[in-house]
Amino acid sequence: MEVGLVTTMIEQAHAAPQEAHAAAGKFNAGETIIGHVADNPEHPLIHIGPYFGVDFSVTKHVFMVWMVAAITFLTITWLVRRYLKQSDRVPTGGMNALEFVVEFVRDSIAAPNLGKKWLTTWTPLLLTFFFFILTANVIGMIPIFDALALLDHYVLHTGPDSFFQGLLHGGSTATANFNVTAGLAIITFFAIIIAGSRAHGFVQHWVNLVPKGLATPVYFLLIPLEFIGMLVRPFALTMRLAANMAGGHIAILAILSFVFIFTELFASSMAGMGIGFGFSLPLAVAISGLEIIVILVQAYVFTLLSAVFIGMAIHAHH
Amino acid sequence: MDNPLVQVNPGLFFWTILTFLALLALLTKYAWKPLLKALEERRATIEKSVEDAKRATAELQQVQVESARLLALARSEASGIVTRSRADADRFGEEMRAKARDEAAAIVKNAEKEIHLETARALAQIRTEAVELSLSIATKLLRRNISAGDNEALINEAIGQFKSVQ
Numbered sequence: 001m002e003v004g005l006v007t008t009m010i011e012q013a014h015a016a017p018q019e020a021h022a023a024a025g026k027f028n029a030g031e032t033i034i035g036h037v038a039d040n041p042e043h044p045l046i047h048i049g050p051y052f053g054v055d056f057s058v059t060k061h062v063f064m065v066w067m068v069a070a071i072t073f074l075t076i077t078w079l080v081r082r083y084l085k086q087s088d089r090v091p092t093g094g095m096n097a098l099e100f101v102v103e104f105v106r107d108s109i110a111a112p113n114l115g116k117k118w119l120t121t122w123t124p125l126l127l128t129f130f131f132f133i134l135t136a137n138v139i140g141m142i143p144i145f146d147a148l149a150l151l152d153h154y155v156l157h158t159g160p161d162s163f164f165q166g167l168l169h170g171g172s173t174a175t176a177n178f179n180v181t182a183g184l185a186i187i188t189f190f191a192i193i194i195a196g197s198r199a200h201g202f203v204q205h206w207v208n209l210v211p212k213g214l215a216t217p218v219y220f221l222l223i224p225l226e227f228i229g230m231l232v233r234p235f236a237l238t239m240r241l242a243a244n245m246a247g248g249h250i251a252i253l254a255i256l257s258f259v260f261i262f263t264e265l266f267a268s269s270m271a272g273m274g275i276g277f278g279f280s281l282p283l284a285v286a287i288s289g290l291e292i293i294v295i296l297v298q299a300y301v302f303t304l305l306s307a308v309f310i311g312m313a314i315h316a317h318h
Numbered sequence: 319m320d321n322p323l324v325q326v327n328p329g330l331f332f333w334t335i336l337t338f339l340a341l342l343a344l345l346t347k348y349a350w351k352p353l354l355k356a357l358e359e360r361r362a363t364i365e366k367s368v369e370d371a372k373r374a375t376a377e378l379q380q381v382q383v384e385s386a387r388l389l390a391l392a393r394s395e396a397s398g399i400v401t402r403s404r405a406d407a408d409r410f411g412e413e414m415r416a417k418a419r420d421e422a423a424a425i426v427k428n429a430e431k432e433i434h435l436e437t438a439r440a441l442a443q444i445r446t447e448a449v450e451l452s453l454s455i456a457t458k459l460l461r462r463n464i465s466a467g468d469n470e471a472l473i474n475e476a477i478g479q480f481k482s483v484q
Contacts, residue, residue: 034322034323037323038322038323038325039322039325039327039330041325041327041330048329049329054328054329054332055327055328055329056329056332056333057329058333059327059329059330061327061330062329062330062333062334065330065333065334065337065338066333066337069337069338069340069341072341072345073341073344073345073348073349076345076349077344077345077348077349080348080349080352080353081348083353083356084352084353084356089356089360098353099353099357102350102353102354102357103357106354120354123350123354124342124345124346124350124351124354125342127345127350128338128341128342128345128346128350131345132338132341174334177327177330178324179325179326179327179328179330179331179334180330180331180334182331182334183330183331183332183333183334183335183338184334184338186331186335187335187338187339246323
């Protein structure tokens with residue numbers, strides 16, 4: 001990952017004089033970092049809309065969401081189909097890994113929170129959450145588009161408005177964008193309501209939100225509080241995942257930016273290289289290692305909390 | 319908000335929900351349902367296999383106990399048969415020997431009896447012939463008439479002499 005980022009930065013710092021930061025002759029760390037993390041709605045891949053005042057254009061992150069969904073679906077379906085086709089059904093290779101994760105999600109995340117009765121109803125949703133978020137996080141860690149940027153810079157030379165250029169701009173971690181994580185969290189939000197309604201009936205689900213048998217004035221305080229709590233849960237899911245994913249990438253990019261900052265500061269590429277190999281690269285590698293844990297933990301946490309919230313709606317004993 | 323990191327983008331929000339729901343539907347239909355079913359089936363199969371193995375082990379143990387019992391029984395029976403046979407053989411041999419002894423004794427007794435009879439007969443014959451011989455000798459020697467009373471007395475004397483000789 002680091003090599004890809006470094007080369008892209010070099011390219012951005014030196015090969016794009018028409019861009020604002022380079023035109024001023026200065027390396028702008030903030031802009032570079034944001035360019036590698038944020039979406040790029042100014043240059044969408046496909047223009048759609050706006051309809052009803054909403055721009056449905058396919059931006060980099062929409063493309064990433066689709067790519068993640070496609071990879072997740074194809075990989076998992078391929079593994080499962082291949083396994084089910086066997087006559088003796090001995091799991092091998094990727095199927096072993098998939099099975100391990102599926103059983104982990106089912107037995108350690110879903111089962112303890114949902115209980116036996118609703119396990120089969122909600123396990124597919126939790127599995128899809130886990131694999132979708134994990135795949136999105138993992139793809140963000142692989143510098144595919146940095147490698148493509150190198151290819152474009154040295155071989156393809158596509159124009160600034162081409163589809164390919166559109167692909168190269170913007171961050172590649174869809175889960176670092178809170179619009180994406182909000183989309184996932186709103187699904188948890190509705191899953192909670194549906195789970196509660198299916199277990200207790202639609203009206204009873206809302207009644208379950210507050211404890212019974214308290215003094216009337218308490219309810220004036222409690223009902224708004226529970227209502228806020230209901231909204232805070234998906235909000236927390238949204239922010240936790242997006243901020244964690246963006247934060248890790250920003251940290252790595254900031255550390256790598258020292259290379260260019262020191263190059264400019266001392267007007268010597270040797271200073272930049274020294275900082276790069278002596279400080280930035282080892283630290284960025286270490287943080288990338290940490291990120292591998294973070295991407296697993298965040299996928300786990302989102303899935304676990306969704307399971308906990310759905311379980312709370314099912315087992316409401318107020 | 320100007321910060322591109324927290325830019326609201328309803329389009330992206332919409333596409334995420336749509337994509338995720340589509341992924342959820344597709345994965346549930348083509349991957350999760352069949353996979354979870356297969357895992358459950360395999361769990362059941364393994365459970366059954368373990369159960370079967372346990373039962374088979376128990377059965378094997380029972381069979382082993384039974385076969386050990388049968389083997390012990392057969393062994394004791396065999397040794398019984400051998401003992402009995404040996405006793406039978408001994409008894410039979412004893413009987414044969416006793417019979418042989420009896421027969422031999424009978425033969426010997428018969429022979430002895432025969433010998434006695436033959437001896438008695440021979441002695442009687444010898445006695446008769448000796449009397450006749452004596453008579454003829456006496457007749458020739460005397461060449462005289464003697465009274466019938468003398469004759470008788472002489473014969474009896476002679477027989478008496480024989481008897482005493484014998």
